[in-house]
Amino acid sequence: MTQPADSRAGHGRDAPPSWLNSAAHRPEREACMVATPAAGSGTEPADDGSTAKGVGLRSERGPVLAAVMLSTGLVALDSTIIATAVPSIVRDVGGFAQFPWLFSIYLLTQAVTVPIYGKFADSLGRKPVMFVGIALFLLGSILCGVAWSMPALIVARALQGIGAGAVQPISMTIVGDLYTVAERARVQGYLAAVWGTSAVLGPLLGGVLSEYLSWRWIFYINLPLGAVAAWMLARHFSERVTRSRHRVDYVGACLLTVGFGLLILGLLQGGVAWPWTSIQSLTILVVGAATLGAFIVVERRAADPVLPLWVFSRRALAGGSLTAVCIGALSAGLNSYLPTYAEGVLGTDALVAGFALAAMAIGWPLAAGTSGRIYLRIGFRDTALIGSVVVISGTALTTLLRPDSAVWAVAGAAFVIGVGLGLTTSPILVSVQSVVGWDRRGVVTGANMFSRSLGGAVGAGVCGAIANATLASRLTPHAPAQAHAVPEYLDTTSLVLGGQSGSVPPEAAAYVRAALYDATHHVFITLAVLAVLVLGALLLMPRRSSHLSFE
Template sequence: MKKTNRPLVLASVMLAMFIGAVEATIVSTAMPSISADLGGFSKYSWVFSAYLLMSTVTVLLYGKLSDIFGRKPIFAFGIILFLIGSLLCGLASSMEQLIFYRFIQGIGAGAVMPIATTIVGDIYTAEERGKIQGYLSSVWGISAVTGPAIGGFLVATIGWEYVFWVNIPLGILALAGVLLFLVEPQKKTKPSIDYLGAFLLTVSLTSFLYWLVEGGVGFAWNSALSYSLSLGAAAVFAVFVLVEKKAKDPMMPFDIWKNKSILYANLVSLFTGMILISVSSYLPTYVTGVMEQPATVAGFTLTAMSIGWPIAAFFSGRLLIKIGYFRTSLAGGIFLVIGSLLFVAMRPEFGPLWAAMSSFMIGVGMGLTSTAFIVSIQAAVTYEQRGTATASNMFMRNLGSTIGVALLGSLLNSSLLKYFQDNERDYTLNSVNGMLTEDSRNQLPVDVLSFLQEGLTQALQNVYSLTAIFAVISFVLIFGLPRKKGVSSNG
């Protein structure tokens, strides 16, 4: 019988992780240029929200489908859709088109990261997983180191379109490797797919996200539309929970959440997702718009997070065996708090090195916690539940990023609008587009540029203050994790 070629499958999975890493950093680096080219700063956060929303909603469904049909067909479907979305994003001629194509890209992305991680959980033993997940996170981070640099270079030379197209050849290689070299056990169970659960979750999250992003900007918080969206989202989510409890094969089996390792790892991941998106979405805007640095330097400040992540992940795999999940996660939580407080203290005159140092600390915190969580969750369940359990953690981190980008985007937009109003200036959010590139800055009068930079600084200060609160909450939640040492497995 043909066996799985573990090194080649691992290499293919690493390529899939590379796509995720590039998506997280390259697009952020290019966004100031994209916004200046296509216009629509008011829709800035939707470029992230559209992608995150669909990848969040679909991640649970893909995790469940991979447990039913196997990892290969679901991984293949996801990566092909992701590559189609990437191609279309580069062809977008307006911000609205780009947002729509990011929806398509996000639907595919929901399969790539969680199933790649689950495949590793399948082909390596519990004792090997800590080390291999550390390698995976390291490769994810090391590849992300090149992302901002490549992104800055592409934007400065041939255009922002190529930050999307760079995914395509690598995605094809990753797909070929998994299809050719992964051998899976035969599936004997009759498939039962929770379509109703998937639909209800999509409606609930979409309504909630739209409410967060547009609230205070597109409509007043105390308007009828605001109340309808928020109450409607809550009601549909309540129905989703009821449906899941009665479903034969639920998309989100709530019984796995009774395990403390899964419950608290997932709750912490919700808040670390918010922290992650805060840094990756808005740091390039701060560095280019306020510090007046080029896209390559903005990329460097994000690269620092991508350096901290793999270094910490590499050691996390070893720390898990020596000091256990709890202490490893706690160390990560401390770094997240330190990093977020450094962002709160940041001032424009501190320069990009301060931004990079803050970013590095966040990266270390993410590397320590994310590796510990994935390994502990995969050790807590059987093979038949591993796809769903791994997806639940990815779902919570993605959900955190989805809520985070909407909440923080809304806070940024409303802070800017209040600043304009308080100073009696007739500016709109799109006025910020003029300060995001050197050419457009040179066309602004000095007093106007200074006024806009002060407004953006204050608005982003509010964003980072909220991020610090998320970091403190995540640190407190880590104390709910079991205090056991070592690694155990359920298959």
């Protein structure tokens, strides 16, 4: 699950909030703007010197904020709603070996397009970029809903991610344009509540729609909501834009996308579609690594890079980015395979699996909300270290899950992990912001969120590779229990997903459940290893962070 930036981030005496200086809005390069409400709105203009040069706004802030919250909710919802629908999707269109792409491609395309949209928002205005993002997101939703195969669904999810890459940061930028520094703490709380609510409702809503309607409705539901958000923005939000030119690092964005895409492809298909030591596998992995090497070279020379490499040159920043990568990978792996375990191994329906996964989404914001009081007393790193120990405990509980475990045990483990992540992510984000001045806080905040998204994309691929390799070794085409099953043996998992096991012989269902348990168990062990890596990354950070010195 992706969490919003801490609402206190960057609200020190010497600086406005850090998310104002985001990849989509860099006030250190811009002068002041005055936000003016529409006539008769009764709202005073915001003029705190924080808004962008040449952009004049005439807006009724309430309806605009409602539209922004609705748009943000759609993006947040689609990050989690698909998790409990995966078993139903696999049962319908097949492609169990490829389903981690549904998470990876969405996170990857969203991450690499955020800075590009930010440049366009500064030069063309927020409104047209927001409309493009909503349009692409809704088009992707339509294509997801009519997808006839797993590859078609993966392509549609990529388009969704490209749209989400505009909606999330531009929503935050519009809020920065409309509200004063003092007001933003309250408004940021509203947006954080949207993320928290969406994270809880996503798995549950996905389970309900999959169980009682069709998994396709988890995408169709976006259409009326997105249309309402676009209509409200068109009606109530206006701006004057002095167009300017910004350099956009298209080459860097393309190299990053292709490089990580090839690595994920190699991880998911190696040992399944072709042997690990085959020419295909080695070529894909080597080309992917070489592309990422070329990305580093390009970023060193780029005037305005997608990912500034200096953010990895200090202990605090490098440790924070590594922590974010591990947390993103852990969250993606859990979202991908916990519902699969609940439905495929324990035999629950999608709704019950949604309740189990929602426990993590409940624990995360609860802990994040209290982390501020803790890190003000004992410091950022020590608070995050406590959270990492809790995460390790939660992932250890998942490794103890058995083929006959109770659903409450699954939910309990997820809740513990959520509490640990809530105690870890917020302090780390505020910590990396505290080691730089106001003019660089947006860059390090964006880099930290960027690292988490990329970690999620790669983590889903790694967990998918582990699960696929386990199933490939267990579900051989020559296994007696599989003699009657479909030839593509990894897709025999559909026999026990979505409540379908009653239609197959009991011995075949038991055989597939056992193989699926082995696969998910190995994924849970991987999550425990990632939790330990979170602890190791935190230990790389200095105990105390200050913007006056880099340790």
